[in-house]
Amino acid sequence: MGVIDTAMVGSLGEFPVAAAGAASSVFFLFTVFGFGLSSAVSPLVSMAAAKNDKAETAGILRGSYWAAVLISLIIMILLFLVSFFFNFLKQNAEVSEMAVSYLRIIIWSVLPMIVFLSVKQFADGLSFTRSSMLITLLAIPTNAFLNWLLIYGNWGMPELGLDGAGYATLITRVFMMLAMILFVHRSKGLHSFVINKPKLVGSFTRKVFRIGVPSGFQYFFEVAAFGTAMIMAGWIGVAQQAAHQIAINTAALTYMAVTGLSAAGSIRVGAAFGGYAVREVRIAGKSAVILGAVWMLLCGIGLALFRTQIAGLFIGEADVLFWAEKLLLIAAMFQLSDGIQAIGLGILRGISDVRIPTLITLFAYWIIGIPMAWILGFHSSLSIEGIWIGLSFALSVSAGLLYWRFNRLSRLKAE
Numbered sequence: 001m002g003v004i005d006t007a008m009v010g011s012l013g014e015f016p017v018a019a020a021g022a023a024s025s026v027f028f029l030f031t032v033f034g035f036g037l038s039s040a041v042s043p044l045v046s047m048a049a050a051k052n053d054k055a056e057t058a059g060i061l062r063g064s065y066w067a068a069v070l071i072s073l074i075i076m077i078l079l080f081l082v083s084f085f086f087n088f089l090k091q092n093a094e095v096s097e098m099a100v101s102y103l104r105i106i107i108w109s110v111l112p113m114i115v116f117l118s119v120k121q122f123a124d125g126l127s128f129t130r131s132s133m134l135i136t137l138l139a140i141p142t143n144a145f146l147n148w149l150l151i152y153g154n155w156g157m158p159e160l161g162l163d164g165a166g167y168a169t170l171i172t173r174v175f176m177m178l179a180m181i182l183f184v185h186r187s188k189g190l191h192s193f194v195i196n197k198p199k200l201v202g203s204f205t206r207k208v209f210r211i212g213v214p215s216g217f218q219y220f221f222e223v224a225a226f227g228t229a230m231i232m233a234g235w236i237g238v239a240q241q242a243a244h245q246i247a248i249n250t251a252a253l254t255y256m257a258v259t260g261l262s263a264a265g266s267i268r269v270g271a272a273f274g275g276y277a278v279r280e281v282r283i284a285g286k287s288a289v290i291l292g293a294v295w296m297l298l299c300g301i302g303l304a305l306f307r308t309q310i311a312g313l314f315i316g317e318a319d320v321l322f323w324a325e326k327l328l329l330i331a332a333m334f335q336l337s338d339g340i341q342a343i344g345l346g347i348l349r350g351i352s353d354v355r356i357p358t359l360i361t362l363f364a365y366w367i368i369g370i371p372m373a374w375i376l377g378f379h380s381s382l383s384i385e386g387i388w389i390g391l392s393f394a395l396s397v398s399a400g401l402l403y404w405r406f407n408r409l410s411r412l413k414a415e
Contacts, residue, residue, distance in 0.1 A: 001143045001174065006249045008147045014242040015367035016162040017315065019098035021245030022091055022234060025227035026099075027106055028080060030075045032223045035113035036216025037071050038064070038121045039266070040208050043350045045125025046267045047195070056204075057193040061122050061184075063204030067212065068118040072111040078333030079107045083370040091234045095241070098162050105166030112177035114172075119180045125267055127191060127324040128347045133178045139222050143172040160280035186339030218345055218361045225365035225373075225394060229387050232377060242386040243323035246314045247388075251338070254299040258339040262346030269350030282410040285347035289340060289403065327388055334392040338398040344402025353409060360401045369394025 003022070009016045018295055041064045086100045099128065122131040146168035153159025172395040226248060233244040265288025272280035303310065307328035311321050341364075348357050369390050377388025 001140060001169070001208035002215065003253050004140065004144050004168065005147065005251050006245060007314050008144070009162055009165055010152055010189050010246075011366070012151070012161055014053075014092055014238055014317055015092075015096060016317065017245050017320075018092070018104060018180060018234065018238050018241040019095045019162055020165070021230050021241060021248070022095060023099040023106070024245075025223075025230040026086070026089075026241075027079065027103060028039065028223050029220070029227045030079055031110055031113065031236065032084075032217075032219035033164070033213065033216035034068070034071050034075060034110065034308060034361065035117065035218050036214070037208060038114060039115035039215050039263070039346075039349060040212035040303070041118055042125035043266050043270030044204070044207065045122055045162040046270040049126055050271045050274035052210065054193050057122075057126070057276065058195070059204045060208075061119075061194060062120040063206075063208055064122060064284070065115070066205045067208040068115045069111070071212075071323055072114045075114075076107055078109050078111070083107070089231050089234070091231070091241075092238055095234065095238065102162050102166045105163060105215070106169055109170040109173040112173040116177040116180050117183050119177075123180075123184055124263055126190065128187070128190060129186070129266070131183045132180060135176055135183070138179075139172050139176050142175060142188070143168055146171055179320060181324070210356055211349070211352060213351060214358045215345075217358045218354070221358075221365045222398075225369050225391060228370060229373060229391055232373065232387055233384055233390030236377070236384055239317070239319040242315065242317075242320045242322050242374045243311075243327055244384065245310060246320070246324045246329035247331050248312055249314075250328060251335075254296065255338055257299075258295055258342050259346075261288050261295065262343045263348075265287060265343055266346040266350040269347045272353050278410075281351060285350070285406055288347055289344050292339040292343040293336060296335040300332040300335035303328050303335065307332070323384060326385055330388040330392060332361040334395050337395040340399035341395055343404055344399060346404055347406050350403065352407065356405060357402060360405070361398055364394045364398035365391075365403065368397055 006017060006020060006103060009020055011033050041060060044060050045057055047058060047124070065191075083100050086096050086103075091099070122134055123129065147165055148154055149157045150160050150164030150167050151162075230241065230244055231247070233241040265285055267290070269281050270285035272284055274277070279408070307325045310328060311324035315321065343377065345357055348354070371390075372393055373390025375389040376382050377384065378392050381384050
């Protein structure tokens with residue numbers, strides 16, 4: 001949906017694309033804590049299911065609802081406050097004005113997005129993944145159609161430009177949340193896991209926070225690094241910032257697929273860990289890593305070969321296309337590292353290891369990545385390419401350390 005939004009807004013010019021990128025960077029900087037919180041649900045559910053404790057799964061679902069609502073309200077308040085200080089980011093004045101307006105619209109989508117993700121993770125933890133996939137697939141044309149109506153003012157609707165994309169996103173996320181809740185509470189396959197008298201709801205709410213908050217920081221350090229890169233790109237120029245938005249949206253598309261493998265690895269590792277099948281922990285984790293590596297290698301080859309055509313799908317302005325092609329080539333080179341680090345976080349979460357991985361992401365992105373990006377971006381001739389090279393190195397460091405930790409911990413448990 002993010003790719004479609006960027007492509008449809010791209011016809012309006014480089015300023016709306018840059019504004020969407022700046023607003024999205026701030027938005028996801030905070031909402032990643034909701035992602036982390038929801039990611040704690042599936043391994044907890046898979047462990048409970050391995051013990052066939054349906055009262056526990058019901059307790060986890062209700063606990064995840066409470067946790068999702070609480071974290072969403074906190075995130076929304078913080079984002080509204082931040083929107084009043086957007087000028088401190090020192091972006092182009094026109095870009096800032098458009099970004100703030102767009103941000104204040106999509107803030108309202110935080111609650112439906114995080115509730116959807118939490119309920120989805122509950123179903124995923126029980127290996128019911130098809131319905132959430134179908135809901136998401138249906139949301140793509142829904143979002144595109146609403147964009148067509150509200151961005152361009154078709155069928156008598158108001159022509160809202162970038163704000164129209166914001167309203168389309170909000171409506172689509174509400175639809176996704178309602179559809180997912182309806183499925184989980186009405187599905188015959190999930191019925192027995194939901195209707196049992198829930199056990200220890202308060203305890204599981206706290207447990208979701210205890211695992212989810214460190215997981216949120218893992219996402220935060222990465223997203224904050226790429227968000228900072230977006231802001232730094234704006235200091236260089238609007239064309240470079242628009243190119244960054246195009247390249248990061250494309251890279252996010254391949255990354256979203258590998259997060260599915262990461263979630264699957266987390267669930268299978270969690271099930272093996274909950275069932276005390278320690279040797280299967282290694283098998284499940286390494287299988288996820290291999291699948292992710294193969295997928296991202298193929299994606300990297302595709303990005304490298306078709307970077308010109310991909311950039312052309314978003315925008316027609318020559319200066320933006322020039323930089324977008326360069327960044328897509330760098331994105332192609334970091335695909336493998338990006339995939340392995342994403343799966344590494346997931347499989348370590350499956351064995352409830354979140355503290356050290358959080359420190360690894362802090363070290364990789366903020367002790368190594370951002371300083372390197374700053375030096376190469378502003379103290380060399382590389383410009384925006386230097387920023388991306390610094391981020392690529394951070395991904396490689398994170399991938400290597402996370403895989404090493406999983407290999408070490410799973411080997412010790414197997415012995």
